[in-house]
Amino acid sequence: MNTDEKTIIVINDDGTEQAMDILFTFEDDTFKKSYVLYINPEDESGEVFVSSYTPEGELESITDEKEWEMIEEVFNAFIIKHEEGHDHDHDHDHDHDHDHDHDHDHHHDHDHDHDHSHEH
Numbered sequence: 524m525n526t527d528e529k530t531i532i533v534i535n536d537d538g539t540e541q542a543m544d545i546l547f548t549f550e551d552d553t554f555k556k557s558y559v560l561y562i563n564p565e566d567e568s569g570e571v572f573v574s575s576y577t578p579e580g581e582l583e584s585i586t587d588e589k590e591w592e593m594i595e596e597v598f599n600a601f602i603i604k605h606e607e608g609h610d611h612d613h614d615h616d617h618d619h620d621h622d623h624d625h626d627h628d629h630h631h632d633h634d635h636d637h638d639h640s641h642e643h
Contacts, residue, residue, distance in 0.1 A: 531561055546571065549597055554590055560598060
C-alpha cells in the first residue's frame with residue numbers, strides 16, 4: 524500500500540473491492556505496527572474503520588484491546604487537532620479559565636462541608 528495515496532482498496536467479505544478514503548496513518552512503537560484509519564465515502568454514517576498494515580501493504584484486523592485503546596487516544600487527539608486547525612473560536616472556548624473556575628467551586632464546596640461538620 525502506498526501511504527501517499529488518499530485512498531486504499533479494501534476487499535469486502537463478498538470479494539468485491541471497495542475504495543476507502545484514508546483519514547490518516549500512523550506508526551506505533553509499542554506494537555511495532557503501522558495503522559491506517561479510513562472511511563467508506565459511500566457510507567453516510569461516517570463510520571471510521573481501523574486496520575494495521577504490514578510493510579507489504581497487507582491490511583490486518585486489530586484484535587488486541589490495548590491496541591484499540593491506543594488507537595482511540597490517537598484518533599481523539601487527531602480530531603481535537605483537526606478541529607482546532609479549522610476553527611479558532613473552538614480553540615478560544617477551550618481555555619483553562621473554565622477548568623480553574625470548576626476547581627475553585629469544588630474547593631469552596633469542600634470548605635463549606637468542612638465548616639458544616641465542624642459546627643455539627
